[in-house]
Amino acid sequence: MTDAERHQALEVIAAEVRACTDCRLHQGRTRAVPGEGDPDTEVVFVGEGPGFNEDRLGRPFVGRAGDLLVKLLAAIGWHREEVFITNIVKCRPPDNRDPEPDEIAACSKYLRRQLEILDPAVVVTLGRHSMARFMPGVRISQAHGTVRPVDPATGARSALVFAMYHPAAALRTPAIERESFDDIRGVPAALVDARRRREAASKEVQQASEPAVPLLVESEPSESTPVSAPPSPLGADDATPQLTLF
Ligand code: SF4
Numbered sequence: 001m002t003d004a005e006r007h008q009a010l011e012v013i014a015a016e017v018r019a020c021t022d023c024r025l026h027q028g029r030t031r032a033v034p035g036e037g038d039p040d041t042e043v044v045f046v047g048e049g050p051g052f053n054e055d056r057l058g059r060p061f062v063g064r065a066g067d068l069l070v071k072l073l074a075a076i077g078w079h080r081e082e083v084f085i086t087n088i089v090k091c092r093p094p095d096n097r098d099p100e101p102d103e104i105a106a107c108s109k110y111l112r113r114q115l116e117i118l119d120p121a122v123v124v125t126l127g128r129h130s131m132a133r134f135m136p137g138v139r140i141s142q143a144h145g146t147v148r149p150v151d152p153a154t155g156a157r158s159a160l161v162f163a164m165y166h167p168a169a170a171l172r173t174p175a176i177e178r179e180s181f182d183d184i185r186g187v188p189a190a191l192v193d194a195r196r197r198r199e200a201a202s203k204e205v206q207q208a209s210e211p212a213v214p215l216l217v218e219s220e221p222s223e224s225t226p227v228s229a230p231p232s233p234l235g236a237d238d239a240t241p242q243l244t245l246f
Helices: 003-019 052-057 064-075 101-118 128-134 167-172 174-184 187-209
Strands: 043-047 084-087 122-126 147-149 160-164
Touching: 003 101, 043 101, 043 128, 064 167, 064 174, 084 101, 101 128, 122 128, 122 187, 128 160, 147 187, 160 174, 160 187, 167 174
Parallel strands: 043 084, 043 122, 122 160
Antiparallel strands: 147 160
């Protein structure tokens, strides 16, 4: 899929989201918030739901939490325009309450389709509701800053998920803000790890589709790709804090 085709496919989803009445959250919204960012990105950030400012503007993470997300990205040399940012539910829950399970279920089709189109290498979850979709059964106090493979059923067919606290929680609690700045420094290493896994997987597919190798030709040893290995710490050979995305 080309960049333009991806952009167009995301716009189709955005138009459906803006007209959606599939759960009660449509009743109180000013504007739905489908998400935005670079259609050719390798990294998708998934928050929980739009807040007051997002509901007014129809854009994700534009209030104080958005400002903090921009600062977190700046800490690793990234910009919000280089990633894609969206939420688990696309319409604002009243009074910023948590989204209900049936609302999350009703809205999940849009996130799944966005991930199918974007095919990210890394999904960064912001907050426990987003994390629960990609890392079910864990507590955010233990899972933040950790990484694991994504279930392809989520729409991200070959990705790692990296869990972080929601920036709104970081704004409320200085200790969580400090931890969030520590956590995000692990995202570039997760991206390096994810790229390596995707490359290895694509080589395997390529080799499987090639004709049998003649007996006299030695095949290259295959690269080991442990499933649950944590990302390389920054400072390792191939992970840098100023990682260029593309
Ligand atoms: S939250 Fe999602 S499912 Fe519910 S009305 Fe909005 S777009 Fe539709």
